[in-house]
Amino acid sequence: MDELYKKKCVACDGKIPPFNIDEIHKYLKKVDGWDVKNDDKKNYFLEKHFKFKNFLESQNFINKVGELSESENHHPDISFGWGYAKIKIHTHAIKGLAESDFILASKIDRL
Numbered sequence: 001m002d003e004l005y006k007k008k009c010v011a012c013d014g015k016i017p018p019f020n021i022d023e024i025h026k027y028l029k030k031v032d033g034w035d036v037k038n039d040d041k042k043n044y045f046l047e048k049h050f051k052f053k054n055f056l057e058s059q060n061f062i063n064k065v066g067e068l069s070e071s072e073n074h075h076p077d078i079s080f081g082w083g084y085a086k087i088k089i090h091t092h093a094i095k096g097l098a099e100s101d102f103i104l105a106s107k108i109d110r111l
Contacts, residue, residue: 004030004106009072010099018044018096027102034105036097044097045090046105055082064111074104 004027019027024036024044034046052058058080065087069075077088087108089101 004099004103005110007099007103009074009103011073012091012093012098012100014093016094016098018091018094019098024097027097027099031102031105032109041095043090043095045088046097046101047086047088048105048108050085050087052083052085058083058085061085061111065108068107068111069104072100072104072107074100076104076108 021044028034028036031046034048036044037047038044050058050061052061062078062080062085065076065078065085074089079086087105089104090096091098091101
């Protein structure tokens with residue numbers, strides 16, 4: 001695994017193109033267990049499901065993800081409930097994926 005977690009997310013001003021599929025696959029090898037999906041507009045995003053023993057563990061994890069995301073100024077879509085959490089990451093400004101998305105995924109995995 002690459003040490004993406006040591007990097008800092010960089011705010012995107014929307015002036016860069018999103019990663020193409022080759023770049024996505026190169027970076028996907030640097031994170032653990034994240035899936036690449038696309039929406040109905042063919043915009044790519046990262047998604048990962050996490051499992052926990054109960055609601056409180058899910059909530060504690062999500063709180064940590066929230067604190068991390070705020071410190072990185074990069075905010076994923078989060079859903080959670082009893083025993084699970086789902087994280088979806090993409091860069092809104094470019095409607096796709098950039099290096100910061102993979103950096104955040106790598107940091108979330110270290111929680």
